[in-house]
Amino acid sequence: MKHICLTIACVLPLISTFTSAQVTLQPKAGAPLAGLTLTQYEAFTIGALSYQTPLTIATGLGPAFNKGGCMSCHANPLGGWGAIAVTRFGMDEKGEFIDIPELGGSLLQAEAISQACREVLPPEASVTATRITNSSMAFGMIEAISDANISANADPSDDNVDGISGRVHWVLPLEDTAGSPLRAGRFGWKAQVATVLTFSGDASLNEMGLTNRLVPTENAPNGNAVLLSQCDTVADPEDGPDDSGKHFIDRVTDFQRFLGPPPQTPKTGMAGEVVFNAAGCASCHIASWTTSKSKSLEVALRGKTIRPYCDFLLHDMGTLGDGIQQGDATEQEFRTPTLWNLRSRDPMLHNGTAAGGLFADRVALAINAHGPFGEGAASAAAFEALSTGDRAAMIAFLDSLGRAEFDYDGDGVRDLEDFTILRGYAGVATNPNLPSAIGDVDQNGVINAVDATYFVQVIEGFGPMRDCNNNGIADLVDIFSATMPDADGDGQGDNCPAPCVGDFNADGVVDAADLATLLNAWGTAGGDLNADATTDAADIAVLLNGWGSCR
Ligand code: HEC
Numbered sequence: 001m002k003h004i005c006l007t008i009a010c011v012l013p014l015i016s017t018f019t020s021a022q023v024t025l026q027p028k029a030g031a032p033l034a035g036l037t038l039t040q041y042e043a044f045t046i047g048a049l050s051y052q053t054p055l056t057i058a059t060g061l062g063p064a065f066n067k068g069g070c071m072s073c074h075a076n077p078l079g080g081w082g083a084i085a086v087t088r089f090g091m092d093e094k095g096e097f098i099d100i101p102e103l104g105g106s107l108l109q110a111e112a113i114s115q116a117c118r119e120v121l122p123p124e125a126s127v128t129a130t131r132i133t134n135s136s137m138a139f140g141m142i143e144a145i146s147d148a149n150i151s152a153n154a155d156p157s158d159d160n161v162d163g164i165s166g167r168v169h170w171v172l173p174l175e176d177t178a179g180s181p182l183r184a185g186r187f188g189w190k191a192q193v194a195t196v197l198t199f200s201g202d203a204s205l206n207e208m209g210l211t212n213r214l215v216p217t218e219n220a221p222n223g224n225a226v227l228l229s230q231c232d233t234v235a236d237p238e239d240g241p242d243d244s245g246k247h248f249i250d251r252v253t254d255f256q257r258f259l260g261p262p263p264q265t266p267k268t269g270m271a272g273e274v275v276f277n278a279a280g281c282a283s284c285h286i287a288s289w290t291t292s293k294s295k296s297l298e299v300a301l302r303g304k305t306i307r308p309y310c311d312f313l314l315h316d317m318g319t320l321g322d323g324i325q326q327g328d329a330t331e332q333e334f335r336t337p338t339l340w341n342l343r344s345r346d347p348m349l350h351n352g353t354a355a356g357g358l359f360a361d362r363v364a365l366a367i368n369a370h371g372p373f374g375e376g377a378a379s380a381a382a383f384e385a386l387s388t389g390d391r392a393a394m395i396a397f398l399d400s401l402g403r404a405e406f407d408y409d410g411d412g413v414r415d416l417e418d419f420t421i422l423r424g425y426a427g428v429a430t431n432p433n434l435p436s437a438i439g440d441v442d443q444n445g446v447i448n449a450v451d452a453t454y455f456v457q458v459i460e461g462f463g464p465m466r467d468c469n470n471n472g473i474a475d476l477v478d479i480f481s482a483t484m485p486d487a488d489g490d491g492q493g494d495n496c497p498a499p500c501v502g503d504f505n506a507d508g509v510v511d512a513a514d515l516a517t518l519l520n521a522w523g524t525a526g527g528d529l530n531a532d533a534t535t536d537a538a539d540i541a542v543l544l545n546g547w548g549s550c551r
């Protein structure tokens with residue numbers, strides 16, 4: 001008896017029947033870009049490993065540093081934002097920032113490989129600022145936006161008199177030689193960096209203490225060279241080529257460049273976006289961009305439309321200013337942050353002051369902080385003046401940024417709980433402003449079997465998809481359509497035999513061939529039988545438990 005959906009035809013039978021327009025499901029936040037070649041996918045995976053591997057003293061950590069690995073700060077999801085803050089410091093002279101590199105400024109390295117080498121906040125530091133770990137995600141996509149496109153939105157003298165005068169932060173990438181044309185900065189709270197590679201080199205040295213080909217000299221703790229010479233035992237540059245000739249900074253760059261954009265669900269059509277635009281938010285948080293069509297870019301990055309809700313420009317944010325001048329960015333200026341992964345972000349704002357509570361509370365705190373002075377003042381006032389209904393609509397829209405399709409309960413995992421909610425909406429008419437719309441992935445205005453068919457492709461922690469009545473349609477879709485009873489809501493038809501757990505090749509018997517499949521998937525989700533997303537000894541136990549014929 002065939003009772004597992006192994007063919008695409010079984011998982012996707014209805015799409016061709018019901019609709020001509022096929023939907024491409026959006027990758028979850030943290031997933032790689034769609035359309036990578038195998039080589040690029042490998043580069044993403046190996047890069048992710050480097051990104052997650054903490055440095056040791058022997059491999060270049062310190063002497064002074066903040067954390068041992070990129071993931072210690074960029075964890076939500078891997079490569080994303082984090083709650084860890086770093087400190088910048090300098091001197092204030094009548095409101096003007098004075099950098100004091102000779103005392104270790106402007107970034108504090110709060111940790112060291114030995115107590116003696118520790119950098120401390122010097123007594124001369126009269127300005128300090130907190131910077132939360134930010135992340136625009138899909139770094140490769142953002143890098144691929146042309147400088148010309150970014151500067152097309154700049155309006156440094158506010159010629160259109162709308163109170164908003166974004167300007168480009170022109171910077172020289174570390175990998176470019178002196179005198180090369182400046183590039184439009186786009187990464188970092190002050191848009192101080194234009195390329196992913198520069199950030200990798202900069203962060204490797206300044207957050208972790210790894211000298212590399214872009215920044216080959218260690219930071220002396222509080223500028224003290226004698227101390228440095230006593231503490232630094234590894235020859236510089238500490239980073240160097242691996243077996244394939246790639247350096248650590250290249251590896252983590254690969255990972256970040258091939259990281260995909262976060263999803264947005266519903267994709268379009270929310271009333272709250274209209275409110276968002278009307279309140280002037282989109283003057284800075286620009287919804288959509290198309291990446292450059294340059295042939296030098298990988299196909300997966302070229303000419304793609306993304307929705308980061310950002311202009312990558314510097315704005316005078318009034319009292320939100322942190323007193324730090326960085327490159328050309330002034331004490332009051334910040335780059336607009338991307339909003340496309342907002343729903344999970346806690347804390348918000350550069351200094352992390354919009355923190356905790358409900359999503360709606362954090363967002364309201366963040367927006368209120370846009371005023372009363374500076375370029376965000378008018379939209380902060382517009383938000384304050386919204387009716388209760390409009391405010392709720394805007395919050396619901398902001399909450400769609402980063403939400404995965406079908407993730408009704410918003411926990412980031414599409415599982416049986418979400419299926420139960422989807423099933424409850426079977427046949428229901430919907431629109432992007434209703435909660436049900438989260439499952440209307442083809443946006444045709446009704447939650448139907450086509451949507452359920454897509455759900456089957458992404459459900460997590462559910463085991464193999466079955467077709468116990470042998471009708472060529474996945475059982476979950478039959479259950480959704482009420483053509484198969486499932487009174488206990490376990491996602492298995494009530495009249496179906498207990499699932500044949502471990503029968504990977506669907507031959508009706510759990511045997512050595514299935515065990516071999518499981519072993520081949522060791523450490524991945526491929527042979528997972530206990531819904532913990534990995535294949536390990538616990539799964540062998542489950543398989544042995546069901547050993548033998550399942551008929
Ligand atoms: C100690 C915590 C910490 C560590 C470790 C760390 N970062 Fe960051 N990262 C930050 C903070 C804080 C910011 C914001 C910096 C700013 O602009 O002031 C940031 C910003 C970034 C950005 C810019 C994000 C954006 O979209 O604007 C990139 C890219 C980045 N880091 C890459 C890395 C890489 C690669 C590593 C590892 C080599 C790394 N970071 C290690 C804290 C950290």
Ligand code: HEC
Binds near residue numbers: 280285317320379
């Ligand atoms: C003048 C440009 C501008 C306008 C207009 C503007 N923002 Fe912002 N927004 C910014 C900047 C710059 C920041 C970062 C400020 C900081 O961290 O100190 C920011 C931060 C945010 C944050 C926090 C994001 C994070 O990741 O920390 C949210 C949420 C936000 N804005 C929403 C809105 C909404 C909603 C509106 C309209 C009511 C709006 N913004 C209008 C420029 C703008």
